[in-house]
Amino acid sequence: MSKAGIFAGVVAVVVAAATGYTIAKQQSAASADSSLGAGDTPSAESTLSSKRASASSNAGAALVAATSSAGKIIVVKPGSLIQDAVNQAKAGDTIQVLPGTYSETVYIDKDNIALVGVIKEGVWPVLDGMGKLNDAVLYSGNGIRVENLKIVKYKGNAIMGQAGNNFVIRHNWIVDTGVYGIFPQLGQNGLIEYNVLSGIEDAAIYVGMSDNVHVAHNEVFASVAGIEIENSRHAIVENNMVYDNAGGILTFITPGLPIKTTFDVIIRNNFIVGNNHKNFGAVGSIVSGVPSGTGILVMAADDVVIENNIIRDNKNAGIIVTDHKNASNISPDPESDPNPDRVQILRNNFSNNGYEPIPEVKALMVASLTRQGPDVVAVGGGTGSCMIDKAAHATLGIGGWSSTCAKNTTADIVTLLLDKPAPPRSTESADKGKVLYNGICAGCHAYNARMIGPPTQIIQAMYAGNAQGIAEYIAKPVKKRDDFPPMPTQAHLNSEMRRAVADYMLSVKK
Numbered sequence: 001m002s003k004a005g006i007f008a009g010v011v012a013v014v015v016a017a018a019t020g021y022t023i024a025k026q027q028s029a030a031s032a033d034s035s036l037g038a039g040d041t042p043s044a045e046s047t048l049s050s051k052r053a054s055a056s057s058n059a060g061a062a063l064v065a066a067t068s069s070a071g072k073i074i075v076v077k078p079g080s081l082i083q084d085a086v087n088q089a090k091a092g093d094t095i096q097v098l099p100g101t102y103s104e105t106v107y108i109d110k111d112n113i114a115l116v117g118v119i120k121e122g123v124w125p126v127l128d129g130m131g132k133l134n135d136a137v138l139y140s141g142n143g144i145r146v147e148n149l150k151i152v153k154y155k156g157n158a159i160m161g162q163a164g165n166n167f168v169i170r171h172n173w174i175v176d177t178g179v180y181g182i183f184p185q186l187g188q189n190g191l192i193e194y195n196v197l198s199g200i201e202d203a204a205i206y207v208g209m210s211d212n213v214h215v216a217h218n219e220v221f222a223s224v225a226g227i228e229i230e231n232s233r234h235a236i237v238e239n240n241m242v243y244d245n246a247g248g249i250l251t252f253i254t255p256g257l258p259i260k261t262t263f264d265v266i267i268r269n270n271f272i273v274g275n276n277h278k279n280f281g282a283v284g285s286i287v288s289g290v291p292s293g294t295g296i297l298v299m300a301a302d303d304v305v306i307e308n309n310i311i312r313d314n315k316n317a318g319i320i321v322t323d324h325k326n327a328s329n330i331s332p333d334p335e336s337d338p339n340p341d342r343v344q345i346l347r348n349n350f351s352n353n354g355y356e357p358i359p360e361v362k363a364l365m366v367a368s369l370t371r372q373g374p375d376v377v378a379v380g381g382g383t384g385s386c387m388i389d390k391a392a393h394a395t396l397g398i399g400g401w402s403s404t405c406a407k408n409t410t411a412d413i414v415t416l417l418l419d420k421p422a423p424p425r426s427t428e429s430a431d432k433g434k435v436l437y438n439g440i441c442a443g444c445h446a447y448n449a450r451m452i453g454p455p456t457q458i459i460q461a462m463y464a465g466n467a468q469g470i471a472e473y474i475a476k477p478v479k480k481r482d483d484f485p486p487m488p489t490q491a492h493l494n495s496e497m498r499r500a501v502a503d504y505m506l507s508v509k510k
């Protein structure tokens with residue numbers, strides 16, 4: 001969406017229809033713990049450590065335990081390749097990376113591997129892309145854990161998941177790694193915690209087309225978007241420190257992706273402060289349209305609950321709620337509902353937001369005769385939304401919202417992670433192309449909108465009847481367009497997989 005586009009429309013009156021509350025899966029800390037033994041039999045050690053962790057009521061303890069591998073330990077020293085260790089590893093093994101510098105892209109296409117850095121006397125193992133390599137860690141296996149790595153100067157992603165379920169990404173330190181920092185795509189049941197990220201051109205933590213994800217205790221700053229939950233369901237974003245980004249926490253539907261909805265997202269207990277960084281997103285990208293100074297942005301997502309955050313000093317607005325119509329750069333997707341429905345703003349601590357709003361917000365202020373910049377501003381359609389304490393805060397465009405919500409707190413919902421590990425995605429050959437496309441390509445190619453790469457529709461026209469041509473291009477992409485970044489090689493896929501994904505790319509219809 002372009003900056004001008006976000007508020008291009010008139011403020012629509014939102015009809016408050018206090019409909020049912022989101023059917024969030026509720027789970028107590030105790031049941032999270034009992035799920036421990038439900039998957040693979042954990043080793044005595046992992047049982048122990050998970051009990052300790054759950055004693056501190058960590059929502060992801062069971063998942064961490066499930067990825068605490070019981071196999072061999074393979075140690076990687078500076079001067080050797082992490083990839084060699086991955087190639088040797090079997091399911092259940094742990095790869096320990098000793099302090100030192102490594103410059104490579106690590107592909108993990110097996111299940112149940114833990115890739116864990118060893119930090120000694122304050123010295124980290126560093127993966128350095130030297131401004132040349134695209135990705136640091138790419139995984140497509142299930143039950144992958146990536147921990148204790150410092151990742152710097154890549155051009156694409158620090159850690160990207162491609163259709164891997166039951167993942168744990170924690171305690172990493174990520175600086176200037178290009179488009180995304182931590183990016184699980186098409187994953188189910190994952191934990192992202194205690195990471196520090198900065199200097200990312202799009203979203204520092206980007207949960208894309210995923211389900212049952214817990215994003216907690218991360219520090220994200222100096223990026224275009226701090227944390228983004230996109231085309232994803234059942235996510236909790238809590239206890240994060242999110243500051244000095246252009247936009248703090250975003251949850252939305254990007255049209256033209258294979259997964260068409262975003263709903264059941266809880267954003268709570270975060271510090272969302274001073275997100276006034278200049279927006280340095282790639283021209284034409286969706287996040288480049290997020291106005292600097294935005295604390296939280298909800299676009300077309302449903303059943304989003306925003307509770308107990310400290311939302312302060314965001315110069316444009318504390319929270320923006322918008323539909324797709326008020327965003328340009330967004331071609332409507334007939335299969336996505338463009339309206340944000342049942343957004344529930346519970347108690348939050350707002351102060352000093354909206355002190356220097358974009359002209360479109362100023363115009364709304366003039367129209368509604370307010371002088372105070374907004375804590376909350378809503379534009380466009382949507383029904384069933386509410387804000388507790390509405391009268392206590394500076395708001396625009398939420399006149400029709402109810403001032404009572406069906407629930408006053410989400411405290412009873414500890415986690416939306418699953419009790420048992422999610423089954424792996426189908427690798428039936430009939431589905432392989434689809435899983436690869438959704439898991440890898442759709443992160444950059446939407447059907448009819450520009451993301452990082454050109455729209456799939458345009459590629460279909462160029463390569464009609466020539467799947468082999470695509471399969472060859474992606475093994476060794478050459479630079480074609482001046483106004484796009486280079487496409488990263490997919491040489492880690494074998495020729496049969498490349499052909500399967502190429503066939504699927506040509507057949508996809510939306």
Ligand code: HEC
Pocket residue numbers: 156436437440441442443444445452453454459462463470473474478479480481482484485486487488490501502505
């Ligand atoms: C990290 C982002 C990214 C990912 C992931 C990605 N692409 Fe691309 N792709 C691009 C960009 C950027 C371009 C434009 C490159 C250029 O014009 O130089 C591109 C261009 C292409 C083209 C056009 C080639 C041409 O002749 O113009 C094809 C075909 C393609 N990608 C296929 C795929 C397939 C298949 C996948 C998944 C296996 C995929 N891409 C994954 C970013 C990506």
